[in-house]
Amino acid sequence: MSKEMTIHLKYWKQNGPNDAGHFEEYTLDNVNEHMSFLEMLDVLNEELMLADKEPVEFDYDCREGICGSCNLVINGQAHGPKARVAACQLHMRNYKDGDHITIEPPRAAAFPVIKDLVVDRSAFDRIIEAGGYVSVKTGSAGEANAILVEKEKADAAFDYATCIGCGACVAACPNASASLFTGAKIAHLNKLPQGEVERKNRVVAMVDQMKEEGFGDCSNFAECEAVCPVGISISAIAEMRRDYMKAALRGD
Amino acid sequence: MPSFIKALNSQVGRKIMTGITGIGLMLFLIGHLAGNLTIFGESDAFNIYTYTLESLGPLLYVIEAGLAFFFLYHAILGISIWRQRKKARPEGYKKYQTKGGPSHQSLASRSMIISGSVILLFLVFHIWHFKFGPTETIALESVGTTEARDLRALVIAEFQKPLVAFGYIAVLALAILHLAHGAWSAFTSLGMKHNQTSKKVQIGAYIFAIVLMLGFIFIPLYIFLTGGEGSLIAY
Numbered sequence: 253m254s255k256e257m258t259i260h261l262k263y264w265k266q267n268g269p270n271d272a273g274h275f276e277e278y279t280l281d282n283v284n285e286h287m288s289f290l291e292m293l294d295v296l297n298e299e300l301m302l303a304d305k306e307p308v309e310f311d312y313d314c315r316e317g318i319c320g321s322c323n324l325v326i327n328g329q330a331h332g333p334k335a336r337v338a339a340c341q342l343h344m345r346n347y348k349d350g351d352h353i354t355i356e357p358p359r360a361a362a363f364p365v366i367k368d369l370v371v372d373r374s375a376f377d378r379i380i381e382a383g384g385y386v387s388v389k390t391g392s393a394g395e396a397n398a399i400l401v402e403k404e405k406a407d408a409a410f411d412y413a414t415c416i417g418c419g420a421c422v423a424a425c426p427n428a429s430a431s432l433f434t435g436a437k438i439a440h441l442n443k444l445p446q447g448e449v450e451r452k453n454r455v456v457a458m459v460d461q462m463k464e465e466g467f468g469d470c471s472n473f474a475e476c477e478a479v480c481p482v483g484i485s486i487s488a489i490a491e492m493r494r495d496y497m498k499a500a501l502r503g504d
Numbered sequence: 505m506p507s508f509i510k511a512l513n514s515q516v517g518r519k520i521m522t523g524i525t526g527i528g529l530m531l532f533l534i535g536h537l538a539g540n541l542t543i544f545g546e547s548d549a550f551n552i553y554t555y556t557l558e559s560l561g562p563l564l565y566v567i568e569a570g571l572a573f574f575f576l577y578h579a580i581l582g583i584s585i586w587r588q589r590k591k592a593r594p595e596g597y598k599k600y601q602t603k604g605g606p607s608h609q610s611l612a613s614r615s616m617i618i619s620g621s622v623i624l625l626f627l628v629f630h631i632w633h634f635k636f637g638p639t640e641t642i643a644l645e646s647v648g649t650t651e652a653r654d655l656r657a658l659v660i661a662e663f664q665k666p667l668v669a670f671g672y673i674a675v676l677a678l679a680i681l682h683l684a685h686g687a688w689s690a691f692t693s694l695g696m697k698h699n700q701t702s703k704k705v706q707i708g709a710y711i712f713a714i715v716l717m718l719g720f721i722f723i724p725l726y727i728f729l730t731g732g733e734g735s736l737i738a739y
Contacts, residue, residue: 275598325597327599327601328597328599328600328601329601329602329603330603333603335603335605354598354599356597356598356599359593359595359596359597360592360593361591361592361593361594362592424603426589426609426614427585427588427589427592427593428589428592428593429515429592431515456506456514459514459515459516460506460514462515463514463515466591466592467515467592468585468588468589468591468592468593469515469518469519469585469588469589470515470519471585471589471613471616471689472519472608472613472685472688472689472692472693473607473608473609473613473614474606474607474608474609474698475602475603475607475608475609477605477606477607477698478602478603478604478605478606478607479603485606485697485698486606486692486698487697487698487699489692490692490695490696490697490698491695491697492516493516493519493520493693493694493695494695496511496514496516496517497516497520497695499506500506500508500511500517
């Protein structure tokens with residue numbers, strides 16, 4: 253038997269980047285506790301469409317916590333109340349009958365709203381384009397085993413590489429800083445021998461691009477780590493600062 | 505590689521400089537408290553201490569200029585980071601709450617701009633109040649002068665005024681909050697990773713902030729409560 257709940261929703265409606273936007277409210281009467289948060293929004297949109305109203309736009313793709321498309325700020329928390337869970341993997345059993353849920357898009361000047369809950373996160377792409385790559389030849393698959401990497405470094409690099417670029421760190425940061433994302437993207441390459449060659453240029457270029465995009469400064473609130481669906485530690489930011497200091501002080 | 509100025513203005517450089525100036529200011533505060541506590545020493549101890557400082561001459565100006573630079577640089581960075589935050593998120597959330605867990609969001613970390621601004625305003629008053637405050641001239645035989653400022657008398661007289669004593673205590677209490685986040689954050693800004701050590705540093709930062717500020721608070725509180733005639737004050 254599954255429980256049915258009444259959920260009172262309040263969500264952001266914005267008809268394009270230049271619209272001022274406003275909140276709308278809707279009460280769903282038969283929310284199944286086994287629904288994911290996004291399935292609940294699907295039900296909302298079905299009901300809205302049946303009533304000849306415009307559905308709410310929200311971003312999603314894989315619905316299994318891998319792609320990072322969904323980044324909703326749910327009751328003031330990026331990806332909702334659960335730790336290490338993306339909004340698509342959040343289930344309605346975490347809510348009670350009669351709960352009020354406010355849904356907002358990530359708010360940052362660098363993430364302009366496209367429509368309703370969908371924001372343009374291409375600022376992240378441009379940070380990666382600035383240096384989040386290796387331009388040396390890393391060889392074919394077989395050669396991956398020829399370059400020895402210490403286990404600790406490989407593990408650390410992989411931990412940082414798990415960043416799915418959802419932007420929850422920016423959404424939750426009181427300063428709207430992109431330091432956790434940028435730090436993770438830098439560290440996952442700088443920890444590996446393949447990324448070593450360009451390590452100094454990479455950190456400088458990506459840190460500069462982060463500022464260029466209009467994100468805020470990091471104030472060490474560590475809220476980003478708390479909301480990160482893959483649990484990336486703010487040690488990524490420490491790695492970025494260490495590499496930046498080395499690049500700035502020692503030069504080439 | 506970036507020029508030195510560009511590196512200082514990057515979002516990493518700004519945090520590193522906030523941390524370095526913050527640690528410098530914390531070291532200054534430790535020295536400041538040690539000096540202040542001489543008020544509980546021999547009757548001349550505090551005046552000998554202040555006279556010695558003032559007789560450093562040009563060296564004192566260099567130290568003061570350095571301190572002013574550290575304070576102002578720290579304050580300007582703090583204000584600039586706060587202003588950037590307004591630009592980076594022009595439209596705020598209707599509802600916002602921390603997720604807890606590893607988050608360091610607290611009253612202390614969220615009120616840095618407020619506690620910092622109050623401390624900055626307090627500093628202007630504090631320097632006017634004691635550095636340039638009116639003092640009688642006193643002879644200090646042990647250092648061979650007849651023209652020392654009797655700052656000790658000024659301190660004891662001023663802290664018997666309720667508004668002054670409790671004004672100082674209130675600002676110093678607020679400084680506990682600033683240091684509790686700042687002392688941890690400074691090391692994080694300089695590249696400390698988030699692990700078991702970092703947790704100890706956070707606990708250490710709270711203890712440091714409380715002990716240091718209670719040290720400062722003790723002076724006005726004691727003088728006010730004892731009317732300047734407590735047994736710890738020698739005549």
